[in-house]
Amino acid sequence: MLPWLVLLAPLVAAGVILLVTRGSRALSAWISVGAVAVSFVASVALFLGPDLRSSVDWLRFDVLEGISLAVPFGVTVDSLSKTMLLVVTGVGLLVHVYSLGYMHGDRGEARYFACLSLFMFSMLGIVLADNFVMMFIFWELVGASSYLLIGHWFERPSAAEASKKAFLMNRIGDFGFMFGILLIWGMFGTVVFADLPGGIERLIGGVDAMRLTDPVQAATLSKRLTSFLTLAVLGIFCGAVGKSAQMPLHTWLPDAMEGPTPVSALIHAATMVAAGVYMLVRVSFLLPFAPSAMTVIAWVGIITAFVAALMAVQQDDIKRVLAYSTLSQLGYMVSAVGLAASGAAMFHLFTHAFFKALLFLAAGSIIHGMHHEQDIWQMGGLKNKQVITFFTFLVGALALAGLPYLTSGFYSKDAILYAAAGKSIPIFVLGLITAFLTAFYMTRLFLAVFFGKPRSEKAKTAHESPLVMWLPLVILAVPSVIFGFPFITSAFQLDAGHHEAGAIPVPMLAALAFLLGVGNGLWIYARREHDPIRISLLARKFYFDEIYAGLVRVTQDLAARIAGFLDRYLIDGLLVRGASALTFGAGFVLRFFQVGSAQSYAMVFALGAVLLLWVALR
Amino acid sequence: MSPALFWFFSLMMIAFAILVVVKRNPVASALSLVVSFIGLAALFVSLDAYFIGTIQILVYAGAVMVLFLFIIMLLDLKAEEKRVVTAAPLIGGIVVGFTFLTLLIRVLAGNANGKLPMPALPGPVDDVKRVGELLFSQYNLPLQIIGTLLLVATVGVVVLSKRELK
Amino acid sequence: MSAITLNDYLLVSGILFAVGLFGVLVRRNIIVIYMCLEIMLNAANLALVAFSRFHVAPDGMPDYHGQALVFFIITVAAAEVAVGLAIIVALYRTRQTTQIDEINKLQY
Numbered sequence: 001m002l003p004w005l006v007l008l009a010p011l012v013a014a015g016v017i018l019l020v021t022r023g024s025r026a027l028s029a030w031i032s033v034g035a036v037a038v039s040f041v042a043s044v045a046l047f048l049g050p051d052l053r054s055s056v057d058w059l060r061f062d063v064l065e066g067i068s069l070a071v072p073f074g075v076t077v078d079s080l081s082k083t084m085l086l087v088v089t090g091v092g093l094l095v096h097v098y099s100l101g102y103m104h105g106d107r108g109e110a111r112y113f114a115c116l117s118l119f120m121f122s123m124l125g126i127v128l129a130d131n132f133v134m135m136f137i138f139w140e141l142v143g144a145s146s147y148l149l150i151g152h153w154f155e156r157p158s159a160a161e162a163s164k165k166a167f168l169m170n171r172i173g174d175f176g177f178m179f180g181i182l183l184i185w186g187m188f189g190t191v192v193f194a195d196l197p198g199g200i201e202r203l204i205g206g207v208d209a210m211r212l213t214d215p216v217q218a219a220t221l222s223k224r225l226t227s228f229l230t231l232a233v234l235g236i237f238c239g240a241v242g243k244s245a246q247m248p249l250h251t252w253l254p255d256a257m258e259g260p261t262p263v264s265a266l267i268h269a270a271t272m273v274a275a276g277v278y279m280l281v282r283v284s285f286l287l288p289f290a291p292s293a294m295t296v297i298a299w300v301g302i303i304t305a306f307v308a309a310l311m312a313v314q315q316d317d318i319k320r321v322l323a324y325s326t327l328s329q330l331g332y333m334v335s336a337v338g339l340a341a342s343g344a345a346m347f348h349l350f351t352h353a354f355f356k357a358l359l360f361l362a363a364g365s366i367i368h369g370m371h372h373e374q375d376i377w378q379m380g381g382l383k384n385k386q387v388i389t390f391f392t393f394l395v396g397a398l399a400l401a402g403l404p405y406l407t408s409g410f411y412s413k414d415a416i417l418y419a420a421a422g423k424s425i426p427i428f429v430l431g432l433i434t435a436f437l438t439a440f441y442m443t444r445l446f447l448a449v450f451f452g453k454p455r456s457e458k459a460k461t462a463h464e465s466p467l468v469m470w471l472p473l474v475i476l477a478v479p480s481v482i483f484g485f486p487f488i489t490s491a492f493q494l495d496a497g498h499h500e501a502g503a504i505p506v507p508m509l510a511a512l513a514f515l516l517g518v519g520n521g522l523w524i525y526a527r528r529e530h531d532p533i534r535i536s537l538l539a540r541k542f543y544f545d546e547i548y549a550g551l552v553r554v555t556q557d558l559a560a561r562i563a564g565f566l567d568r569y570l571i572d573g574l575l576v577r578g579a580s581a582l583t584f585g586a587g588f589v590l591r592f593f594q595v596g597s598a599q600s601y602a603m604v605f606a607l608g609a610v611l612l613l614w615v616a617l618r
Numbered sequence: 619m620s621p622a623l624f625w626f627f628s629l630m631m632i633a634f635a636i637l638v639v640v641k642r643n644p645v646a647s648a649l650s651l652v653v654s655f656i657g658l659a660a661l662f663v664s665l666d667a668y669f670i671g672t673i674q675i676l677v678y679a680g681a682v683m684v685l686f687l688f689i690i691m692l693l694d695l696k697a698e699e700k701r702v703v704t705a706a707p708l709i710g711g712i713v714v715g716f717t718f719l720t721l722l723i724r725v726l727a728g729n730a731n732g733k734l735p736m737p738a739l740p741g742p743v744d745d746v747k748r749v750g751e752l753l754f755s756q757y758n759l760p761l762q763i764i765g766t767l768l769l770v771a772t773v774g775v776v777v778l779s780k781r782e783l784k
Numbered sequence: 785m786s787a788i789t790l791n792d793y794l795l796v797s798g799i800l801f802a803v804g805l806f807g808v809l810v811r812r813n814i815i816v817i818y819m820c821l822e823i824m825l826n827a828a829n830l831a832l833v834a835f836s837r838f839h840v841a842p843d844g845m846p847d848y849h850g851q852a853l854v855f856f857i858i859t860v861a862a863a864e865v866a867v868g869l870a871i872i873v874a875l876y877r878t879r880q881t882t883q884i885d886e887i888n889k890l891q892y
Binding site: 651689772 | 786787788789790791792793794795796798799800801802803804805806807809810811813815816818819820822823826829830833834836837838840843844845846848849851852854855856858859860861862863864865866867869870871872873874876882
C-alpha cells in the first residue's frame with residue numbers, strides 16, 4: 001500500500017491543481033507541498049520497513065501467435081529504490097518548500113507546482129518501476145514534465161529553445177533505450193527486472209549444455225549471445241546518456257538552466273539526471289555479461305567528467321558553472337557503473353543529490369538576492385549581505401570539491417576513485433585531474449561571488465532571502481556533511497573496490513588534488529575584478545553547440561535537397577504533372593472519338609451489343 | 619392459319635419495313651410502316667393474340683402513325699433531294715445487321731424446342747379477359763405506373779411544344 | 785409447306801429487327817429513324833407474342849404474361865413516340881432541320 005501512496009500522492013496533487021485549484025496560487029502550492037510531504041513520510045516509512053514487491057498485471061500484448069509482451073504495473077522496493085526514494089522525496093520536499101518563496105508572485109505559480117508534482121510522480125515511477133517498459137513510460141513522463149518545467153517561462157525565447165533542446169536530446173537517447181529494451185525482451189521474453197537474471201542463466205546454461213554435444217555451434221552461440229547483450233546494454237546506456245547528460249548528448253543540461261532555479265536544483269541536479277545512473281545501477285546485473293559495453297560506459301563517464309570540469313572552469317553564469325559540475329559528477333557516477341562499482345555510483349548519487357541541491361538552492365538564493373543577476377563577475381562581496389547563504393554555499397562547495405575527511409563528497413568520490421584505481425589507471429588519473437579541476441573552479445566561483453568588493457549596483461543592494469528559502473539550505477547542509485560518515489556508508493556495497501586498489505594511496509591523492517585545486521584557485525582568483533584567464537575553447541564549451549548546429553544544418557540541407565528533388569521532380573514532375581499530362585493526352589486522343597453524331601454512337605453501341613452476343617455464343 | 623398465309627404476311631411485313639428504310643419521302647416511309655404493322659397485326663392474330671393484334675392496329679396503325687404523319691405535315695418535310703450515300707454507316711449497318719442475323723440463325727439452329735409445331739389450344743381463346751385479369755391483378759402496380767407515365771408524357775409533350783426553345 | 789414453328793416466328797422477328805436496326809444506323813432523317821425504332825420495338829413484340837403462344841400454361845392456354853408485357857411495351861412506345869416527336873418539333877423550331885448529321889453540337 002505504501003509504495004502506491006508514495007507514487008500516487010503527487011499525481012493526485014497535479015490532477016487536483018490542474019483541474020480544480022488552478023485559479024488559486026497559494027492553495028495550489030500548498031497542495032503540491034502537502035503531496036510531496038506525504039510521499040516523503042511514506043518513503044521514510046518504507047525505508048525503515050522490509051523489501052517488498054507488488055505488481056498488477058497491467059498490459060499484455062499478444063505480439064504474435066504464442067509470443068506475448070506482458071507488462072505488469074509493479075513496484076519494487078529494495079535497498080536501491082529505498083535510497084533513491086529518500087533522495088527524491090527528501091530533496092523534492094525541500095525544493096517544494098523553497099519554491100514557495102522563490103516562485104512567490106510568479107504568474108504561472110499554480111502551473112509550476114502542478115508540473116512539479118507531475119515530475120515527482122514520474123520520477124518516483126522510475127524509481128519504483130519493476131520492469132523496463134514501465135520504467136520507459138515514466139522515463140518519457142519525466143522527459144515531458146522536465147520539458148514543461150524548463151520552459152516554464154516560455155515567453156522567453158531562450159527558455160523555449162532550451163526546453164526544446166532538452167526534449168530532442170533526450171529523444172535521441174531514448175531511441176537507444178527503447179532499442180535496448182526491445183532487444184532484451186526479444187532475448188529473454190520478459191521485461192521484468194526480477195526475472196531477467198534467471199533468463200540470462202537459462203540462456204547461458206543452454207549454451208553450456210550444448211558445448212558437450214556440439215562445441216562449434218556452442219562457441220558461435222555464446223559469441224552471439226555476448227554481442228547481443230552488449231548491443232542491448234549499449235542501447236540502454238544510450239537512454240542513460242540522454243537523461244544523465246553524458247557526452248555527447250550533454251548539451252541540453254547547461255541550457256536547461258533557463259528554467260526556474262528550484263527546478264534546476266530538483267531536476268537537473270538531484271533527481272532527473274540521476275535517473276540515468278539509477279537506471280544503470282538497476283540493470284547492473286546485466287553488465288558482467290557485456291564487458292566491452294562496460295568499458296565504453298566507464299570511458300564515456302570519465303571523459304564526460306573531465307571535459308565538463310574543463311568547461312566549468314571558464315563559465316561566468318553561476319548556474320552554468322553548477323550545471324557543468326553536475327555533468328562532471330554524473331560522469332563520475334556513470335564511470336563507476338562501468339567500473340562495476342554500482343554501490344559507489346549510488347553512494348555518490350546519494351551524496352551528490354544533497355550537496356548539489358544545496359548548491360543550486362543557494363545559487364537560487366544568491367540570484368534572488370541579486371535581483372536575478374546570474375553573472376558571477378557582477379557579484380562580489382556577498383558574504384556580508386547573505387550570511388546564511390554564504391555558509392551553506394560554503395558547505396556545499398566543500399562537499400562538491402571534496403574536503404578530505406569532513407564532507408560526504410570526499411567519501412563518495414573516494415569510493416569511485418578506489419574502484420577506478422583497481423580497474424584502470426588512465427581512468428583513475430583522469431578522475432584525479434577532474435577532482436583537481438572541481439576544487440579549482442569551485443574556488444573560483446566562491447571567490448568571485450562572495451569575496452572582494454561588490455562589482456555592480458545589484459551586488460551592493462543584495463539582501464538575504466526569506467525563511468522558506470534559507471531553511472531548506474540549512475537543512476540540506478546537514479546531510480551534505482554527515483552523509484559520508486560510516487553509518488550511512490555501510491548501507492552501500494562499497495567494499496568491492498577497496499581491496500583491489502593495492503598500493504595506490506587513493507585518499508591521499510584525492511586530498512592532494514583538492515588542496516592543489518583550492519590552492520591554485522586562491523592563487524589565481526584572490527582579489528580579482530575580472531577573470532584573468534580567457535580560454536575561448538573552454539568558454540565556448542568545446543564548440544559542441546556549434547558543431548551540432550552545423551551538423552543539423554548539413555543534414556537538414558541534405559534532407560531538404562533530397563526532399564526537394566523528390567518533390568519537385570518525382571512528385572510534382574512525374575506524378576502530378578504526369579497525371580495531368582496523362583489526363584490531358586487521353587482527353588486529346590479520346591475527343592476524336594467524340595464525333596457528336598448520334599448515329600455513330602448508335603453504331604458503336606450496336607456493334608458492341610453484337611460483339612457481346614457473339615462472345616456469349618462462342 | 620395456314621403456313622402460306624403466315625409467309626405471305628411475314629414477307630409483306632418485312633418488305634414494307636424495308637420500304638420504310640429505303641423510301642426517300644418520309645410520308646411514303648410512314649405509309650409503308652402502316653402496311654408493315656398491319657402485317658404484324660395479322661401475325662399476332664395468327665398467334666391467337668387477338669387483343670394484341672387489335673391494339674396494334676389501333677395504337678400503331680391508328681394513333682402513332684397519324685402522329686407521325688401529322689408531324690411530317692406540320693414540319694412540311696420534303697423528300698430528300700439528293701441522297702448522299704456515305705459508305706461508313708452503310709457498311710456498318712450491313713455488317714451489324716448481317717452479323718446479328720447470322721448469330722440469330724445459329725442460335726435458332728440449336729434451339730430444338732423451337733422446331734415443334736404450334737400446340738393446339740383446348741378451347742376458344744378468351745385472351746382479352748385473361749390479359750385484363752393479369753393486368754389488374756398481378757401487374758396492377760406496373761399498370762398504375764404506366765398510367766402515370768402516360769400522364770407525365772402528356773404534360774411533357776405539352777410543355778415541350780408550348781415553350782419556345784432558344 | 786410444313787407447319788409453322790416457333791423458329792419461323794423468331795426468324796421473321798429477327799429479320800424485322802435487323803431491318804429496323806439497319807434503318808436506324810443508315811437513315812439521317814430523324815423521323816424515319818423514329819419509325820425504324822418502332823419497327824425494332826415491334827419485332828421484339830412479335831417474339832414475345834410468339835413465345836407466349838408456344839409456351840403453353842398447365843391449362844393448355846397460351847402464357848398470357850408475355851402478352852401483358854407486350855401491352856406495356858406498346859404503351860411505353862406510344863408515350864415515347866409522343867415525347868420524341870415533341871422533342872423533334874422543338875428541335876426543328878431552333879435548328880430548322882430534321883437531319884441528324886446536322887445536329888452535332890456534341891462534337892468537339
